[in-house]
Amino acid sequence: MPKLTKRMKSATAKRPTQTQSVADAVKTLKSFDAPKFDQSVEIALRLGVDHTQADQIVRGSIVLPHGIGKEQRVIVFARGPAATAATEAGADEVGDEDLAKKILGGWTDFDVCIASPDMMKIVGPLGRVLGPRGLMPSPRAGTVTPDVANTVAEYKAGKVEFRNDKGGNVQAIVGKLSFDNTQLVENIQAFIDKVLGLKPSAVKGIYVKSAHLTATQSPSVRLAV
Template identity: 50%
Template sequence: MGHIGKRIAKSREGIDRVKLYPVAEAVKLVKERATAKFDETIEIAMNLGVDPKHADQMVRGVVNLPNGTGRTVRVAVFARGAKADEAKAAGADVVGAEELVTTVQGGTIDFDRCIATPDMMPLVGRLGKVLGPRGLMPNPKVGTVTMDITAAVKASKGGAVEFRVEKAGIIQGSVGKVSFEEGKLLENIAAFVDAVAKAKPQGAKGTYIQRVAISSTMGPGVKVDPGTVMS
């Protein structure tokens, strides 16, 4: 086992690594142990009873956190003409068509979320190998391929968080910042878990939400009793 630093060891004090904490208590423990010199992000990790290798057990979606993520999100929009103008008016940071494709192909990706109008997808499809691994590929299932550019941009800026199950059946996402009031974090966590619960695939068998844990960027994970979130 590798050496555990003093800061990490101290942050783990008072946390039972086996116990499932009520979500309100877990949030308090995480906030108390977030001692970095920056405003740490609160992350949630959920172990699901699915095998994403099977198409009917894939879990993917988007959730609009009621209190936002607490971070500035740069949004890129692939659109032409009036829709490009609409994107700029809505507050998109990067807007373009062929020239934006060329920029991204050249390795410049200065955005956190990507939206496209349906007519742009044949063009954007060329960027699958670049945007896909980064989780940035526009997808109609999560509302990022749409004609309602204004709503999509505002949702992205206001707290929309995409989630997608990983190979081991784990979903991870940000649910706010350490500086958020506990009540706002609890609302965001509840919204995230509820969205994942509603995205339960038909092929899921047995217990769907198996484990939930939260942590801050630099802090230890705290296991959460799923029942206290679902209620």
Template identity: 50%
Template sequence: MKHGKKYNEAAKLVDRATLYDTEEAIGLVKKTATAKFDETIELHIRTGCDGRHAEQQIRGAVVLPHGTGKKVRILVFAKGAKLDEANAAGADFVGGDELVPKIQNEGWLDFDVVVATPDMMGVVGRLGKILGPKGLMPNPKAGTVTMDVAKAIEDIKAGKVEYRLDKTNIVHVPLGKASFEQEQLKENFRAVIDAIIKAKPSAVKGAYLKSVTITSTMGPGIKLNTAKLMA
């Protein structure tokens, strides 16, 4: 894969053979984020899980102490008094059955997170083929299927991020923006790592965190010392 000049310059700062400490890796990722926009800092964790087995799945959510630095658009599926509750709590879009054709037929996807009350999951289920592959399907483990929609909205606006295994058993989580202070990124990083370690399925044998890489949107990957993270 051919990279641009900026990427190549940034890549020279990173020793691919080194497993960095958290502090050093975060300092480096800020240095290598040289794009003209405020890059997102991302964490990629390759696990020893086998997601084909239900007992080795990982899925949950964690509130980043300093948020993601991104405005999150929330869609809430609800009815009755819960519609008013969602509106009052600051949801960007609120509705029920009438949203299904808008998403199915018009391809409307101007939202980042979907929250639903349990009694609306029959309706949301009809959108599974569209929302599922995009990671937008509400899930009780992530706190996005709940009767307490106000709390769900508050948590998401405060910086709650979802984590789950992808098909290659890797977890991808945003940690914030390159413009964040080093200490803010470090605290967000720790919150995510602690949550992932806590979520370790008992069925996993061998190394749980196979590799942990931090990167910016346009920058090179920086590998961390996993042994120190588990200590």
């Protein structure tokens, strides 16, 4: 097990043992000694869902009120007017067969992949590359859509996707530590409210079992949800 740095030891010693409100958790994160870069802030919720049951999958997306402090690289599979609209909306790369060949060749230097429905014959075979990386477009996630331009704009504005993993965990970046406290609190609360609103009807027990907030190089803080 790697040794903790002096800064991490100091932060761990300051970390409260009890759960905190979102506002207090943000204050706690900001009280830790920080590295020389602007850390991302991430939330993780452990849900009481059974990932093997299709009716208990928690998946969605949200445009956070203040973005995430990072401009996401967005590519789009589209042709004709849709391709033009995607480019005008700020897509980093737009294409069809040539773009697919580039990805099959090993290129995955992007954060979001969007496709118009008529492009799925081209995009489908990319599943073995994009799927394991969480980049495969899907109608359920809203990344297979005829309105590619609006979807590009949303992701450029800070839209984040989430889906529970096999352990029932849902996590997402909710901003940068340099955001002011109010911005972080509003982003975090918006994400929590979104996940709470997606509680599957099949879940009868405790839905949110635990919640933690952390920065890139800090210990996590337990949230009261």
